[in-house]
Amino acid sequence: MTEGPAGAAVEVLNEDEISRALARIAHQILEDNRGADRLIVLGIRTRGVPLARRIVGLLNEIEGADVPVGELDITMYRDDLRAHPTREVRQTRVPVSIDDAVVVLVDDVLYSGRTVVAAIDALRDLGRPRVVQLAVLVDRGHREVPIQADHVGKTVPTSRDERVHVHLEESDGYDRVTIERRATA
Numbered sequence: 028m029t030e031g032p033a034g035a036a037v038e039v040l041n042e043d044e045i046s047r048a049l050a051r052i053a054h055q056i057l058e059d060n061r062g063a064d065r066l067i068v069l070g071i072r073t074r075g076v077p078l079a080r081r082i083v084g085l086l087n088e089i090e091g092a093d094v095p096v097g098e099l100d101i102t103m104y105r106d107d108l109r110a111h112p113t114r115e116v117r118q119t120r121v122p123v124s125i126d127d128a129v130v131v132l133v134d135d136v137l138y139s140g141r142t143v144v145a146a147i148d149a150l151r152d153l154g155r156p157r158v159v160q161l162a163v164l165v166d167r168g169h170r171e172v173p174i175q176a177d178h179v180g181k182t183v184p185t186s187r188d189e190r191v192h193v194h195l196e197e198s199d200g201y202d203r204v205t206i207e208r209r210a211t212a
């Protein structure tokens with residue numbers, strides 16, 4: 028995907044493109060669910076949380092609704108804890124019951140799918156949603172489990188030696204998505 032030397036970042040989404048992608052995702056969510064009834068949006072920590080909040084802002088603006096938004100920490104559900112045992116556990120905040128709700132999980136990048144599996148495992152401890160959907164800003168491919176996003180901002184074919192960096196205003200001071208080729212040893 029990227030051209031040039033290792034370490035050179037190539038922009039794949041700028042601020043305006045991120046805004047348009049999130050607006051498109053919000054419209055798709057409303058269309059697929061015939062409105063916002065029984066909808067709950069949960070951002071997967073960390074970068075999924077601000078994206079979820081932005082999407083909910085758009086949903087509320089479009090639909091004139093008050094869609095609940097929360098945060099899902101999947102740290103203790105990850106399958107790589109043995110390899111990376113020192114991770115900060117943060118709080119999960121779910122503002123309403125997820126039982127019989129349409130839960131939209133939001134993350135920044137879909138790669139192997141393992142994060143989503145951990146998120147679904149975490150949801151099972153919280154209740155039983157009627158439907159679980161997945162919205163991601165970037166789908167880069169390379170699944171290791173059979174997971175597919177329902178709502179995608181942009182599909183970006185990558186190689187395994189590339190890294191996708193999502194920069195968001197809330198944490199980085201600007202919005203931008205880049206791809207960088209990792210240097211080989």
